[in-house]
Amino acid sequence: MLTLYPRTAAFPGLADTGIDDFLVRFRRESGFLIWLGVLGGTLLFHLTPLLTVFVPLPAFALPAALREKHASRVLSSRIYLLRQAVFIVKMVAGLCWGADPAVRAKFGLPPMPADPGTWRQS
Amino acid sequence: MSHIAYRDEPFTLDVDYVVVGSGAGGATAANTLARGGAHVAIVEAGPWRDPEHYPHSAYGAMRDLFDDFGAGVAQGRALWPIVQASCVGGTTVINCAICVRTPEDIFDQWEREHGVAHGDFRHTIWGHQETLEKELCAELVPGPSAGRSSELAMQGAKAMGYDSHVMTRYAKGCVGSGQCLQGCRSLRKQSLNLQFIPEVLAKGGHVVSCAPVDRVLFQGRRATAVTGRFRHPQTRKKGGTFTVRARKAVIVAASVTHSAPILERSGVRNPALGTGFRAHPGTGIFGIYDDVIDMNVGATQGWASTEYRVEPGLKLETLSIPPEMVASRLSGVGHELMARLGEYRHMAMWVLAVRAESVGTVRNGFFNKPVIKYGFDRADMLRLRKGMGIIARTHFAAGAKRIVPGIYGLPYEITADQLSLIDEAPLDPRAYIAILSHLFGGCPMGKDPRRSVVDESGRVHGYEGLLVADASVIPTNLGVNPQHTIMALARTFTERLLDA
Secondary structure, rough: OOOOOOOOOOOOOOOOOHHHHHHHHHHHHHHHHHHHHHHHHHHHHOOHHHHHOOOOOOOOHOOOHHHHHHHHHHOOOOHHHHHHHHHHHHHHHHOOOOOOHHHHHOOOOOOOOOOOOOOOOO | OEOOOOOOEEEEEEEEEEEEEEOOOHHHHHHHHHHOOOOEEOOOOOOOOOOHHOOOOOOHHHHEEEEHHHOOOEOOOOOEEEEOOOOOOHHHHHHOOOOOOHHHHHHHHHHHOHHHHHOHHHHHHHHHHHHHHHOOOOOEEOOOHHHHHHHHHHHHHHHHHOOOOEEEEEEEEOOOOOOOOHOOOOOOEEEOOOOOHHHHHHOOEEEEEOEOOOOOOOOEEEEEEEEEEEOOOOOOOOOEEEEEEEEEEEEEOOOOOOOHHHHHHHHOOOOOOOOEEEEEEEEEEEEEEOOOOOOOOOOOOEEEOOOOOOOEEEEEEEEEOHHHHHHHOOOOOOOHHHHOOOOOEEEEEEEEEEEOOOOOOEEEEEOEEEEEOOOOOHHHHHHHHHHHHHHHHHHHOOOOEEEEOOOOOOOOOOOOOOOOOHHOOOOOHHHHEEEEEEEEEEOOOOOOOOOEEEEEOEOOOOOOOOOEHHHHHOOOOOOOOOOHHHHHHOOOOOHOOOOO
């Protein structure tokens, strides 16, 4: 996931936006299907460098630049289900990255309060 | 008055009418019955979230308001997500409350192809729509709240020479907080958890929330109750059973994705059940402008055009989406993506909804999950591509320097002299990032019981005391936003029920 949204001069990277805590929360709060989609997408991402950058290693073992190249190619793969599976990972990571106060500040948007997660109980 | 939320112990209730679902159809049906003096219960699968409970983030909206975390997709060549809410007020909590009267040609089509909507039917619907507009404070998006994106779209359409307008929405004094999709904390949008449903409670009715209905119960051919098990909104743990008995009728208004599956699980036998699923698939194009647009400032949707509704079959709209969603909507990854995101403040997103003729099915699947099968045929793909071309040209007419089409196989961005790339874009639905936002069918209305599920009063053919009153009865595509039509149909059906 960190490959998808790296730190740059203009923006914080995903690693700066509390992704670990977010994923713990996401696993707890999301539905089974979408969690399965994230797991499946992550697995496919790591297993497919041979198809994209022709290196017989899992994606986590690639150097950063090559991993980014793999990510770009897998997300534009001709195989629809492959690119959709990895797209789910990108979407979930984007939900964390885009909501971060430092990222929002770069877009001229105020920080968002925490989602209350409450409901009417009586 | 009473609201019953999740509970671990069994729960039973006796009323005159039970309404399954609390969205545009269910809330209007329940409200009409309650105003008519009936004792009503609304049974809603999701929890009741008041504005102070609304989420702020897109993630929170998916978690707290969307049905099944927004993970539902229509299965066809492409997997396109389905956007529906699951909460008291239904999709009226997360939509942009766009108010468009049912076009006259739709009634002609229903009459010609489905044998319904004869005589005064259209005038009855329009009469209800006029009343609903007053009750729910329908008004034009106020100028300052429309936002720069809508302003530019208006200019672009004018330069292109086609008709367009500021939207009319059920929003009283919209302040342009750009939070329609997360629920309007500014209390401007007249979603039905804030409007019709509290009135049902005030008239002695009940709301049973966190209560997904498993099935309708029958005595012979007469619907007498609904039953299911409470579901905790946070843990999704199953709670106690609930049974709500109806002395007079059961009205199913659980949305296109759930009404037909509930009837299927309940043993309703009808050859048309689950058929006639239709949608308005939508996709969009970002325009990149020299000026700062800040599409997140202003109404989430403020501009529309129905110029192309009849031919080729399109509706055009502005739509602002937050950074969390743009992050994945833009193609690319890594440093390239971060550079692209740097242009967010200069982007305006305009979308098209296709009045698609493709037809699918909605059935009950494993674990009571709906299974929607929906292919998208070549004629509809041609419409979609045509719409992309119109949106792209409108962006350039409004002064965009470049556009981001988001079509697989095309460059990330294209300039005005490359527009032919869009005109020749692939006709494979898998090349597009689209969603299905307006859904129809599953329990289509018609005269012939072999081809339809309900009659023009919403009564299920061959059964007593069982109605459907949501978008699943709509037998054709509308080509406009459906909330106004759904509410007017629900009011018509339930007034007839009271008269009977």
